[in-house]
Amino acid sequence: MPLETPARIVRALVSRGYNAEREAVTLIAGSDEPGVTLARVVESVPDDALRITAAHVREVLASAPVSDPSTAETSSTDDERTSSAHRKTAGGDTGSDPPVSPATSTAGSDVSQSTSPSETGGSWPGRNPDLSLRSLAIANDMTGESTGTGEYDDFVKVFRDRYEKLSKMLRGRVNHRPAKAISNMSGGEEAELIGLVNDVRSTKSGHWLIELEDTTGTFPCLVMKDRDIADAVNELLMDECIAVQGTLSGDAGILFVDSLHFPDVPRGHRPNTADRHVQAALISDVHVGSQEFMEDAWNEFANWLHTEEAEHVEYLLIAGDMVEGVGVYPNQDEELDIIDIYDQYEAFSEHLKKVPGDLEIVMIPGNHDAVRLAEPQPGFDDNLREIMSAHDPRIVSNPAMVTLEGVNILMYHGVSLDEVIAELPAEKASYDEPHKAMYQLLKKRHVAPQFGGHTRLAPEEQDYLVMREVPDIFHTGHVHKLGWGKYHNVLAVNSGCWQSQTDFQKSVNIDPDSGYAPIVDLDTLSMTVRKFS
The missing domain is CATH 3.60.21.50 (Purple Acid Phosphatase; chain A, domain 2)
Known part of the structure; x- marks a missing residue:
């Protein structure tokens, strides 16, 4: 069977132990007699070469044709044959099943034993994918x-970019005010802030104090230990971006957090x-x-x-x-x-x-x-x-x-x-x-x-x-x-x-x-x- 498609050419090259540049495959497929060209390319490639290049194919196409091109025709059997390296079936004991994920059923997954080529019956004509798809x-x-050069300004740039990208994901959920603006608000007012986690620590009473930083400064936020959102504090990592909503203390020096948001994947x-x-x-x-x-x-x-x-x-x-x-x-x-x-x-x-x-x-x-x-x-x-x-x-x-x-x-x-x-x-x-x-x-x-x-x-x-x-x-x-x-x-x-x-x-x-x-x-x-x- 003549080599009519790039897929056939790729399989034929693999069967001979070669890989090729995409342009090389295209040149072979576009020649007048792809089968003849392929055979000439393989015949003339250096013994130590493992990759067919476009330059090599052009050199073959520019040279005189072989005296007996009929010998270069590639049959379907030859085209579908695998290399000796591919035919080797290694031994190995069958191991135990992997740990079962609790989410396995939701992912629609299962675990299967592999099938070796010899177990398929030998009647399969071989891989023939449509590369155009x-x-x-x-x-x-x-x-x-x-x-990056490691200078201080480089670190400022990367964290500023992080904040800008992640804060955009959160702005639809909170009415963000900069940390500097919140520090000038009156006690008892409601406030919402987006910032990078600069510090997380527990108080003597077991509450959580989170310091958030934006491009204008930092502001302390307190999560009470008896609030439902307290569990979310256990998930925080330094330097991640979150949003909080809450009420300022009487002296406006701290924000009591009522809700906490991550950038997250939309449900x-x-x-x-x-x-x-x-x-x-x-x-x-x-x-x-x-x-x-x-x-x-x-x-x-x-x-x-x-x-x-x-x-x-x-x-x-x-x-x-x-x-x-x-x-x-x-x-x-x-x-x-x-x-x-x-x-x-x-x-x-x-x-x-x-x-x-x-x-x-x-x-x-x-x-x-x-x-x-x-x-x-x-x-x-x-x-x-x-x-x-x-x-x-x-x-x-x-x-x-x-x-x-x-x-x-x-x-x-x-x-x-x-x-x-x-x-x-x-x-x-x-x-x-x-x-x-x-x-x-x-x-x-x-x-x-x-x-x-x-x-x-x-x-x-x-x-x-x-x-x-x-x-x-x-x-x-x-x-x-x-x-x-x-x-x-x-x-x-x-x-x-x-x-x-x-x-x-x-x-x-x-x-x-x-x-x-x-x-x-x-x-x-x-x-x-x-x-x-």
């Missing part, structure tokens, strides 16, 4: 846009969905280079993506920590299988080649990756992008908003989840139910509100960590725990990891959920979790 857009990518939020049945695989924390990297589970996952059961999976989103990194925690070198950071990325790229070449792949960095630790994290540098060029992935900053066929997916690696879990009561956020910690970030409309804690924040001219738009899906990783649920119709997913328990994790009592791949139906936002370990 796809759409992928990236927003909030700050790669190459960093302006009536109606998520976007795709116009066709198409799926996205959400994974994170691959940690190639670690002795505990689960290569067998990864191979099972990659093999499954080539089966009929996975034919609708057209997008793969990886939320950081592609590699184990170097020097991330004490004595990490004792747990490394690959010592050199660049060799780790080379190995990751080799594993990435095992997934179907027609997948649209989006990757963001994490705290183990070779980028700055301070958030927002820009995408990888040119050297690492070249190493990780398999299947031409989109490499963007952490966080980033990725829109797949109209569905907005906020990708964030999730370092701040450690802080949320440490600061809030266990019923509000825990490692066993990481999606609940994600609910808190959605409520605050900020992925990392607290400055000066465990999460390192970089000062920029604007705050890239604000959730300006409500996502339809919120995808995180980092904590190596599987959890999912819906908050005000936003699907929150923490996707686990591909690394078994390390000695360091044992020392801090982390029992990871490894070898799972959440698969989301973009047309319904229902989800199935596949396990490969």
